[in-house]
Amino acid sequence: MSKPPVEPGPTEIIEATTDERKLQTKLASPLPDLTSSKKTFDVYARPFIPYQFKSINGLPAVNYPSEGVTWIEFDDYVRTFAGSAFLPKDSSGGKVEDAAAKLARSELCAENYRYYFTDLLAREVDAARDNCLEYALYNVPIQRARNDPRPFMYWLDVPGLTESTLQIEVGDQVALRQLYGQYAPNAAPYGTTIQYDAVVWGIQRSQGRVTLRIDNLFWQSGLFNVSFSVQPFRIRALHTAVSRSHTCLSDDSGGWLRSMLFPRPADGVMQRALGKGKFDINAFDGLLNYEQLKAVDTIVHSEWGTVPYLISGPPGTGKTKTLIELALQLLRTESDSHLILCAPSDPASDTLTSRLLPHLKPRELLRLHSPSRSFAEVPDSLLPYSCIDNGTFSLPSFADLMRLKIVVVTCRDADILSSARVSNRDLFHLEQGMMAALYPGKKYSGKKNEVKKLHWTALLLDEAAQATEPEAQIPLNVVAPPLREDNRHATTLPLVVMAGDQHQLGPRTSSRIPALQLSLFERLFQRPLYRDHPLARSSGTQPRLTASMLPMVRPPFTNLIRNYRSHAAILAVPSKLFYHDTLEPEALLTDSLLSWSGWRGARWPVHFAVNTAPDEIEQDGGGWYNVREAQMAIVYAHSFLSENLLGQKEICIMSPFAAQVKLLRRLAREAKLWHVNIGPLEAFQGLESRLVILCTTRTRYRFIEQDLAKGLGVVHERRRMNVALTRAKEGLVVIGNDEVLGKDEWWQSWLGFVGRNGLWEEEKGASSQHSFGWGDDESIGRLERRLVMDDHAMRGERPRDAPELGIGRGAESRLWASGVALEKALRSIQLVEEQSSPVHSAEAASKSE
Known part of the structure; x- marks a missing residue:
């Protein structure tokens, strides 16, 4: 060492x-x-x-x-x-x-x-x-x-x-x-x-x-x-990866890496007939939905071309769950497969490993850590699946490494595999060089001597929208095949699958340069092959494939649409604003907080509390805080607890400002709320909580421009807003200044939603709330309309001109909606049967990210 x-x-x-x-x-x-x-x-x-x-x-x-x-x-x-x-x-x-x-x-x-x-x-x-x-x-x-x-x-x-x-x-x-x-x-x-x-x-x-x-x-x-x-x-690893990719693109302009980084419609596969209506896989996870099974089936049978397969997974739709099923199916289909699973961060990579533990043994699965990682940060359950040498994380022997079925590693730490010279290119040249030395004078002659398969057969990248493109190049270079004429000796090329959500927080960088914060995942979705496809999410609906649409390029992507985390009222605005109104709430038992005495208007589990008290800054620019807002957040947490609706560990209080987080923690300790989760907004991406209390903190608009320069706050920061609103499962409380939030078009839509439906608590003595596009029919999403119709139905009323609320229109929409209803009924029956099972809660938690 x-x-x-x-x-x-x-x-x-x-x-x-x-x-x-x-x-x-x-x-x-x-x-x-x-x-x-x-x-x-x-x-x-x-x-x-x-x-x-x-x-x-x-x-x-x-x-x-x-x-x-x-x-x-x-x-x-x-x-x-x-x-x-x-x-x-x-x-x-x-x-x-x-x-x-x-x-x-x-x-x-x-x-x-x-x-x-x-x-x-x-x-x-x-x-x-x-x-x-x-x-x-x-x-x-x-x-x-x-x-x-x-x-x-x-x-x-x-x-x-x-x-x-x-x-x-x-x-x-x-x-x-x-x-x-x-x-x-x-x-x-x-x-x-x-x-x-x-x-x-x-x-x-x-x-x-x-x-x-x-x-x-x-x-x-x-x-x-x-x-x-x-x-x-x-930094050197990033430069090296980018330089290797550039060399590849220059020396092999029509090759594998070009189709991974700059895919064209011609790289896809034409679909001329409808699918057979069933999937040729026996799922390890019996709770996968249609979209998840469709993605796995398509990838396993390699029916989409030599381009990256992208899984668009909004919050709570189970994209990590889909990747785990895919990895296990690839191993089952090809017994000699060797996979690399990556994520941008150590916690996300640890999650991938944890979900694979029930299926693989330590000799088959490796959680590869950097030697710089602290042992205190690694879950104890992962240590048997890690290589430790002389008190430091290291690499297993070459023979043991080659026997592994799956290596899980962060994007940056994948450089360990490159530095150890065990990339596909290095292993290929090693094998060919040794064969040439052992058997001089022999040349390749067709299939008799060709290499059957490269060692690393697939790269699965989770949370891909959080990795910069140079970071993504590191594992891509590990699995990349040989260049030019050497490709003829590889019968199969590596698969590349990315799962992520470009509408949540992107890569964390010191500079706020948009070009560097644009992930490879998001850039690929901007390519015509994905962006202009008839089945793209950006079409505004989630259409079903019909014979009249054929022939067309088979979609090299899957849009996950079923959310297993949040109540429909919590999802209504994010679905409309960020996901083209395509999300379908599938979570069970999200009504348990509806009995809280503080809900207003329609009594949906969304609450906006106005706070106009001035925000303040710590001495010497230490950070922004808002005393009244912090006090309000603690009062709301106490209110839910006093009504015995949930426990402290099931409450999350977040703010985009570190000084406000510090103040909230101090007030929580004084109120003996020892176990309430309090932290900065970024820390909660990928997590969830039964109740979320969001402190927006900023109440003076004149400092917004400086917030934006520092990448702070939630005003004019749509991705931060999306993350903040979609952590909640059963209840969402937002505290903020409506006049400041209302200057942001995204927040204006959310304020219109709470205003239309009476989910608004004004300050004492203040005038009635502003009208932020409340009468604008275009701002009302599908889920909000469904909620309103459900309320009318409960009162025995029927609105005039009730619209179709399923995805799509007509008979197909009704058929799809009936299928959703049947799936919910079956899941409800299964839930009742499993409630006495000790593993029930763990399975329910795994449905979301």
Whole structure:
């Protein structure tokens, strides 16, 4: 095992000082007030740091290095199974030519692929350095790590670590300057010419604490300046992946990777007849619905062409569940299959692994972790399926790796497989090189000597909309087949399947460059092959395929439409705004909170409470909070609990502002709400709760532009809004200022929904609520109409001109709707039979993401 590369200390400090001046100049520039022509102060300016502290970091220093964490020695690993003569040289390096760099800012295409993303990644690094400057700490204490048997270990508390706003991992280098001596104007404290290059050896995110190894520390005051830096090895993997893809696109312009990144209608397969009406698979999960089974059946039988198969999965529709079934079916269909399952984050990859555990043994399934991952972050159930060597996560032996059926890994950590030279291309050249050496003079002669199948037969990428395109390139390069003439020896090409939702939060980046935040998944859906297909979700309905529509390109996608999470009233607006009114609520037992005494109007489980109390900012730009809103949220939580409708763990309170989250947690502790889930909005993507209380916090519109520049808030942030509204299962309470929210067209539609149906609680003494398009028939979605009709039916009334509320029109719509009703009835019967079963609750939870 070797150590990961670290950033040179003095150079980084000099760059940081220069970047800091640039950042201060930028932040000092006031932004225009949205409500007047006057200038306003920058509410997000960095806190004032006295010059005597900041100046220390710019002084020349002697670097004291610390021992790094152990790492995988890839050259040694490769030598255990192959000689370098049989593996192709890596041609992904080299500088970007100046002339070619001019292509970087043009529209993305195969010809400028490398230059386009090299430019974006360079700008991302600049933004990441600015971010490191914002999180630099001055005059903070470091304490010895108590009860840690390892030598030279210390604890450092880092603000922002709990919410993962600071990117830091085990193995990262952190620069420390100890402060001591007497301070005087223009005089540096004694001893600050020493810089300790500490190394992160452990991370406790829940406590906001990192464990540092600091060698040769001469303890004086215990107070330090702390500087973080961008770790070059983390960016290098992205550059390498993009360069490899560019080489592939250049050398094999009509090949497999081109059809994965730039698919055309001609890459698809024409469908000339309707399907047989049944699926040729025996499902492992008996609760899969029609759309999920259709996706699995189509993929297993490879009937869509050499393009990525995309599964569009809105919240709670079971896209992860579909991928798990697909993986198991691929293994059943082809016993010699070897799959890579990826997700952008460790928690999402852990979820994939957990769902595979009942079906696979440790010798068949590997959860591959980076050596930089902390053991405390890994669920205990996954450790038997992980490779641990000398107290660090590592790779299994080559023979054991080749026997595995499934490897689950994050997109970025898939670089471990590339660095270990076990990609499809490397394994192919290894086999052919050794065969040529063992049997010189022999050539390929048709099927007799051809390779039957590449080792990695499929890549399944979950939560694909949250990965940047360079991140997605890493696993794509692992499964990519050989180039050009070598392709003739591979009888089958790898399958690529992506599941995600481009209408929720996308990739998290330091820079807010739209081109980098556009995931490969979303970009593919913008290609004509997917966007213009007659069965695309964007058509505004979810049509059924009929003979009159044929022939056409077989759809290389599936739109999941059945939501197993939320009450119809909670889904009504998100379905209309973000999913072309196609969602169908299928969740059972979502009416359990309807007896709460606080529901208004139609008494659906959606409630809007107006709060116009001013938002406030912490001293020195620490963040926004709203005292009255926080108090209201705690009162609502107490109200549900006092009526014995649910437990504390079933309540979630979220806000898009970290300072408000901190205030909410303090008030919750004072109210003895120890187990209520409180956190930032981003932390709840992919999660769900019986009751969600959303604190929008912002009540003054003049600061919205600065919120947008920082990527904060929920106003004019439709993806954040979508995530916030779709976490709730049985009850949703939103607290906010209707005048501020109403300036956003997306929120205006939601306010119209709550206003039309009386789900609105005005402040005491305030006038009646505003009319946000309440009479606009176009703003009323299918689910809202259905809810209104159900209310009329309960009262024995029938509205005039009652519209068809199924998907589609006419007899086909009625047939489809009757099928939905039958499915609900069958599920209800099954639920009654299973309620006494101890596994019932676990199965019900698995229906959603």
